[in-house]
Amino acid sequence: MSGDEAAVEGPLHGYHHETYVVPLPGEQVRWKCREPRPGLLWFDRRCFASEEEVLGALQGRIAGIPDLIAVAPTRLQRFIEGETLGARYGSGSRIPSSLFGQIVSLFGQLALVKPDSLAAERTCTSDDRAAEGDxxxxxxxxxxxxxxxxxxxxxxxxxxxxxxxxxxxxxxxxxxxxxxxxxPRPFCLLHADLHRENFVVDGAGRLWTIDWELAMFGDPLYDLATHLYLMRYPEDQERRMTERWCETVEGVAPGSSAxxxxxxxxxxxxxxxxxxxxxxxxxxxxxxxxxxxxxxxxxxxxxxxxxxxxxxxxxxxxxxxxxxxxxxxxxxxxxxxxxxxxxxxxx
Incomplete structure (x- = not known):
């Protein structure tokens, strides 16, 4: 794909995938090519057939997610250049207000994505899905x-x-x-794995959200709970995130914080x-x-x-x-x- 094997970076560290960063001829950004590692144990429920399908369907609806490019016979995700949030601010440390606000905005955008509004194949059958709001x-x-x-x-x-x-x-x-x-609360799209290593901060201070493979539709409060559990915010910042989350999701999808x-x-x-x-x-x-x-x-x-x-x-x-x-x-x-x-x- 790259035309120069020496320019390919990888494999990158990761539990679930073997990942390579690939520069493509004529492209100004690099792209990410990855394959699930064989023989892994899976500890989380998966609801979509393809992470790339989810990202494609969310273009223009969720800010700060990787673009896609088609390179036969597959689609590649844009590799986001920058540092993970965890590399800059380790577990338990405070998140600067500018980045904190971008996380809050992400929750608001997710609350607007309803189960019948996303054109991405789901692997769970209708019988295995909870009814809306259940x-x-x-x-x-x-x-x-x-x-x-x-x-x-x-x-x-x-x-x-x-x-x-x-x-x-x-x-x-x-x-x-x-x-x-x-x-009961109205369902929406959940990322379901929003921790410090799944946020990347680029050189302009923009926050990108990666690794959407655990995305699902369900209880919006579960996404907040997962986020708080994984982020390990200082106590006062955890309270502030909860307050801001409630204000934000109620503003776009009333009842989401009930x-x-x-x-x-x-x-x-x-x-x-x-x-x-x-x-x-x-x-x-x-x-x-x-x-x-x-x-x-x-x-x-x-x-x-x-x-x-x-x-x-x-x-x-x-x-x-x-x-x-x-x-x-x-x-x-x-x-x-x-x-x-x-x-x-x-x-």
Missing amino acids: TAGFLERLVLFTERRVYQRNMHRFDGLFRDLNLRPASFRNLRRHVSGLT GWETDLPKLLAYKRAQSVFTDVIRTALSLTEEPEVDERLLVRAGGGLQQVLHAATEPLGIESPTVEDVTTSLEKWYFKSYTPVGGKRRP
């Missing part, structure tokens, strides 16, 4: 995905670790009770619970990628995972384990369940 049904489908596609589907490999950490089927019954009773005072804590609780199952699997698998697993590595992994488990004790109805408990569980799983290629265990 926020409880929308959340139940997310809980069910976590239960079946993350927990149950990986049981054959992680059952012992799940049990040692008290993650059992009853955890999902507890979670459903904890998040029940949501207020019941937020009681429902936002419930959706944040779901995000904390969801992260437990994702992080247990990812932490365990990360050990298998190390050249050597020793006590120091196990303690570090156990400490990080213990914080995630502690944050979700209430919605999952489990007791908070100690770092020692988690570390012992990881060590037991690793040396009992994991055999590297060639059949030799690491020391």
Whole structure:
């Protein structure tokens, strides 16, 4: 495509895709070519057949998203030159007002995109979609995905670790009770993954939103909850984002913030619970990628995972384990369940 193999940059770091940046003859910008990595575990529900279709349908409706170019037999996304928001302002740090305001504006634009207004193929069947405004049904489908596609589907490999950490089927019954009773709200398009690494700041200070592969239609308050959970704003800025979000979405789609005072804590609780199952699997698998697993590595992994488990004790109805408990569980799983290629265990 580029006409100069040496000019191609990549593969870039990323969990889900192998990505290359490609300069095309006659083009003033560079383009992004990527392919899903084989054999990956997927922890999030997907509702559209193609991220490129979504981006194509959103051109002119959502500001600051990548352009597309057709290069047979595929379409490429424009590579946004700049720094991620996370590279400039790490997790937990404040976001400057100019960029903060652009995030608020994005939420307003998303609230205007209704389920019947986007020409992009959806992979979920009509029977698997919650009815318009049925926020409880929308959340139940997310809980069910976590239960079946993350927990149950990986049981054959992680059952012992799940049990040692008290993650059992009853955890999902507890979670459903904890998040029940949501207020109906009009559905709109959700990005569903708005964190610091999915925002890119260009040289002019413009904020671009990338990685739309988890986009879906559903409860607008879920997008805010996911954003707050992933961004780790300072407390006062989190309150301000919530206030600005409510003002903005109500201005363009009345009813979008209905019941937020009681429902936002419930959706944040779901995000904390969801992260437990994702992080247990990812932490365990990360050990298998190390050249050597020793006590120091196990303690570090156990400490990080213990914080995630502690944050979700209430919605999952489990007791908070100690770092020692988690570390012992990881060590037991690793040396009992994991055999590297060639059949030799690491020391």
